[in-house]
Amino acid sequence: MLGKLIKYEWKSTYKMGGIILLVIAVMTLLGTLGFVLPLNLIMEDSGELGESPMGVFMGMMMLMSMMLYIFALIGASYAMMIYQGVHFYKTMYTDEGYLTQTLPVTPRQLLFSKTFVAGIWTMLIGLSIMVSIVILFSTFFSSIITPSAWQEFEEMWRELQRELQREMTQEMSVQINLSVLHFCLSMLLLLLVTPFCTMMTMFGALTIGQLSRKYKALVGILSYFGVMIVQSVIMQFLQFIFTFGSAMFRFSAQMPFYGNTAGTYDSTIVVSLIMGISMYFVAHYILTKKLNMD
Amino acid sequence: MSNLVEFAGVTKCYDQQRAAVDNVTLSLPKGRIIGLLGPNGSGKTTLIKMMNGLLTPTSGTIRINGQSVGPDTKARVAYLPDRTYLAGNKKVSQILDYFVDFYSDFSRKKAEEMLKNLNIEPQARLNSLSKGTKEKVQLILVMSRNADLYILDEPIAGVDPAARDYILRTIINNYNPEATVLISTHLISDIEQVLDEVIFMRYGKLVLYTSVDSIREQKGKSVDAYFREVFAC
Numbered sequence: 127m128l129g130k131l132i133k134y135e136w137k138s139t140y141k142m143g144g145i146i147l148l149v150i151a152v153m154t155l156l157g158t159l160g161f162v163l164p165l166n167l168i169m170e171d172s173g174e175l176g177e178s179p180m181g182v183f184m185g186m187m188m189l190m191s192m193m194l195y196i197f198a199l200i201g202a203s204y205a206m207m208i209y210q211g212v213h214f215y216k217t218m219y220t221d222e223g224y225l226t227q228t229l230p231v232t233p234r235q236l237l238f239s240k241t242f243v244a245g246i247w248t249m250l251i252g253l254s255i256m257v258s259i260v261i262l263f264s265t266f267f268s269s270i271i272t273p274s275a276w277q278e279f280e281e282m283w284r285e286l287q288r289e290l291q292r293e294m295t296q297e298m299s300v301q302i303n304l305s306v307l308h309f310c311l312s313m314l315l316l317l318l319v320t321p322f323c324t325m326m327t328m329f330g331a332l333t334i335g336q337l338s339r340k341y342k343a344l345v346g347i348l349s350y351f352g353v354m355i356v357q358s359v360i361m362q363f364l365q366f367i368f369t370f371g372s373a374m375f376r377f378s379a380q381m382p383f384y385g386n387t388a389g390t391y392d393s394t395i396v397v398s399l400i401m402g403i404s405m406y407f408v409a410h411y412i413l414t415k416k417l418n419m420d
Numbered sequence: 421m422s423n424l425v426e427f428a429g430v431t432k433c434y435d436q437q438r439a440a441v442d443n444v445t446l447s448l449p450k451g452r453i454i455g456l457l458g459p460n461g462s463g464k465t466t467l468i469k470m471m472n473g474l475l476t477p478t479s480g481t482i483r484i485n486g487q488s489v490g491p492d493t494k495a496r497v498a499y500l501p502d503r504t505y506l507a508g509n510k511k512v513s514q515i516l517d518y519f520v521d522f523y524s525d526f527s528r529k530k531a532e533e534m535l536k537n538l539n540i541e542p543q544a545r546l547n548s549l550s551k552g553t554k555e556k557v558q559l560i561l562v563m564s565r566n567a568d569l570y571i572l573d574e575p576i577a578g579v580d581p582a583a584r585d586y587i588l589r590t591i592i593n594n595y596n597p598e599a600t601v602l603i604s605t606h607l608i609s610d611i612e613q614v615l616d617e618v619i620f621m622r623y624g625k626l627v628l629y630t631s632v633d634s635i636r637e638q639k640g641k642s643v644d645a646y647f648r649e650v651f652a653c
Contacts, residue, residue, distance in 0.1 A: 130521045138507070217507075224505035228472050229522050230495035339434060418434075419474040 127231045131239035138217070142209050143247045146202050147254055153198040154258040158265045160191025195262070199255050206251045210244040210325060211350075215332050219342065223419060233413035237406060241329060245322035252321060312391035319395055323402030327353055330405025333412045342420075357401050364393035423447040424569055424600050425471065430480035432466050432624075440466040442624035443480070448600055450568075453591075453614055455632075455643070456604040458621035459651050464604040465502060467621070468573050471602075472499045485568060495523070498567035502574040502604075504554050508547030512540060512557060519561055531564035534590065552583050559587055563594040570601040576610055584610050609644040618643055620650060 164184035217226050218236070226236065271279070294302075331353050335346025425448040432441040441463040448454060456464050469475040470482055473489045484493040506515055512535065519526045535542060538556055546554060559575060572591070576584040584607075592614055595601050605611055618635070620628040627650065635646050 127522070134518065134521075221501075221503045221505050222507055224474065224499075224501045224503065227474055228494055228497075228499050230491045231522075232491050415476060417474065417476055419469060 127229075128235045128239060131229075131231060131235055132242060135239050135243040139210070139213060139243060139247060142213075143206070143250065146206050146209075146251060150199065150202050150251070150254045150258055153195055153202070154261055157191060157195035157198075157258075157262050160195070161188055161262060162265050162269050164188045164191075199258065203251060203255060206247060207324070207328070210247065211328050211332060214240055214244070214329050215343065215346065219332075219336060219419070227417065227419060233410055237329065237409055237413070241322060241325050241406070244325040244329075248321035248325060249317065252317060309391070312395065315395050316391055320398045323398035326402035326406045326409075327357070327398075330402075330409040333409035336412055336418060337416060339418075353401065353405065357397060360397050361394055364397065368393060422450060424450045424485060426481075426483045427467075428481045428483075430467070430470065430482055431478050432463075432470060432475060433478045439478075439624050441470070441477075444624075444626050445480075446619070446626060446629060448602065450600055451598055452616045453595075453601045453603065455608070455611060455615040455618040456602055456621065457606065457608055457618055457643075457647055458627075459606065461623075462621040463624035464621055465573055466624070468499075468571055468602070468604055471569075471571060472497065496525075496568040498523075498562045498565040498570045500558055500562040500570075500572040500575055502577070504546075504551075504558065506546050506554070506558065509545060511543055511545050513542040515546070515557070515561065516542070519564070523565055525566040526561075527564050527566065530594070531560050534560045534564065534594075538586070552580065556583065556587070559590055563590050566596050568596075568599050570595055570599060572601065572603045574605055575603060576605060576607055581610075588614055608647050609642075612643045615643065620647065622651065 164187040216222055218240075229236075328350055331350035332346035334349040335342045335344070338345035425446075427444050427446040430441055430444045431439050433439045444463075444467065456467070458464050466475060470477050471484065471489065473494060482489055485496060487493050510518075516528055516531055519531070520528050532542065535557075538553075538560075540549070540553060540557060540560075546557070549557065555575075559572075562570060562572070570591075575591070576587050588611060591601060591603070603611055603615070612632070615632050617629070617631050619626065632643055635641065635643055639646050641649070
């Protein structure tokens with residue numbers, strides 16, 4: 127039954143997910159054109175990013191393109207989240223919920239299927255936003271960096287590496303490599319885990335709204351904001367500890383270079399995970415023991 | 421005759437002031453068409469929702485086929501709610517696929533035959549159909565299952581008399597004779613002819629559970645006339 131639930135959940139969300147992915151692709155194209163075309167015109171006009179009238183005008187164009195692009199990406203991310211919340215609420219707790227809740231499946235299967243599909247979509251949107259940013263910046267840099275400048279940069283990089291090899295001990299080198307590995311793993315986990323945790327938290331909060339007799343949707347939304355505020359406070363607190371704690375320890379215990387950054391990401395993952403799992407169990411409890419479909 | 425449904429001291433309170441269903445203890449046998457009758461707010465829909473797991477009882481237990489309400493009972497209960505529970509953007513054929521996938525007792529062939537009889541196009545989207553036709557589609561979905569218990573909440577409310585006749589014919593001709601059909605309505609005269617037994621409810625309490633024949637024989641009245649007498653304002 128779980129496979130069937132996932133299949134139908136995917137079928138009912140793929141259109142909106144596809145549209146949002148398409149919007150990101152179009153915005154990447156427009157953002158790249160809006161950023162690179164004025165840049166090329168400036169380079170053709172004066173050969174540098176100077177203060178000529180053309181340069182100022184094109185600079186404004188670039189700034190506007192960049193702002194539009196950023197707003198569009200943020201909008202796409204929020205659109206997906208809002209859509210998933212509305213879809214969950216509609217299929218679970220409105221008239222359509224009368225069919226969903228009377229299917230011969232367990233509340234656990236229902237919650238899992240919805241969290242899994244919503245999490246996959248959130249992850250896909252997050253990945254596409256990252257790819258879009260990489261495309262935009264690589265296009266930007268390839269426009270402004272001439273082949274000779276690139277050669278100079280490569281030479282500088284090699285020099286830096288040689289310098290580091292001379293200065294660094296074997297132990298320091300291993301330490302840095304481990305830190306970089308830790309950082310990359312933290313980033314990967316963040317990308318893989320947080321979309322599902324975010325969805326579990328949102329679905330749990332919307333389910334809490336079902337405990338209200340009259341204002342189910344409103345209480346659900348308010349619960350979500352409440353949970354997010356608590357989560358942010360905990361994360362800020364942990365970030366404070368990692369930032370100042372690592373600064374103090376670095377002098378005495380040779381804290382890894384990426385220690386505080388990775389620590390912040392680790393705490394974000396752990397807090398998201400604890401919050402997501404807690405809200406999943408809250409939702410499961412309400413669906414099993416307290417469901418009230420008016 | 422063994423019982424299909426057992427209610428034991430079932431109470432549902434939405435608030436502390438009044439119970440929507442108040443300490444109902446009742447057993448429903450197999451192979452009957454039972455009318456669940458009562459004025460508005462008598463607790464009929466609340467009782468039905470608890471049987472389908474849409475509401476959790478405040479106290480008491482409900483057992484169907486000896487099991488507590490859950491995935492196993494939902495697999496054997498065909499429920500028609502008092503509202504449209506199908507997504508409007510779906511085609512009728514897609515909804516049939518959905519029922520085939522989730523209900524092992526669903527007969528696609530039977531559903532397609534009924535749709536054909538009513539000239540409902542399987543490729544039509546639900547939001548392009550009239551309210552009455554949507555209700556017929558939902559009824560077809562429910563009656564195409566070979567369930568142990570059919571629970572129909574106001575199946576004939578809001579449709580014209582001709583459609584009511586069709587709906588009642590569909591219920592009579594398609595339900596599994598070993599199964600029980602529980603029909604909630606306040607349009608008693610329209611369904612009286614098909615009922616074996618009736619349950620009267622008022623203010624959440626069970627007022628009467630008896631056979632239609634006994635009302636006719638002992639009271640000398642139709643169920644509709646007796647209902648009007650019992651619930652006279």
